[in-house]
Amino acid sequence: MGTLSVRAAVAAAFLTIICPAAYAADANITLQDAHARIMPGAKVGAAYLLITNAGKAPDRLVAVSTPVAGKAELHSVTNDNGVMKMRPVDGLTLKPGETVELKPGGLHIMLMEVQGGLKPGDTVPLTLTFEKAGAKSVSASVDKPAGHGH
C-alpha cells in the first residue's frame, strides 16, 4: 500500500512536469484555401491562403518556402498616396483563435525566381514554419489567369 501511493505520487509529479511541455508542442495551426497566382512563364508570383490559430497561445509565422521558387517571402501591401507598395515583413503573429487571410491587395507570400512550366491547375507545395507549431505544409493550386476563368 505504502509503495503504491509513493509510486502514484511520483507518477503524478511526472505528469505535471510533462504536461505543460506537451501542451506547448501541440500548437494548433491550420492552413486552408491555398492558391497561387503565377502567370505562365513569369518569374514572380504570389500565394494566398487562410491561416488559423485554433490553439490557446499566440504563434508566429517566421518562414515560408516552396521548391518551385528560389525565394519566398511574406509581403505586406501598403497604400502610399494611392500607390500600392509591397514590402517584406519578417513574420506574422496570430493571436489565439485568430484567422488571417492572405489575399490579393493585402498580405501575401511573394514567390521569386519561379521555375518555368507551371500551368493553371498545377500544384505548388508550400511550407510555412511557425515558432511553436513548427513546419506546416499545404498545397496551393495555380489559379487561371484573371479574366479568362469561367
Ligand SMILES: [Cu+2]
Ligand atoms: Cu509581394
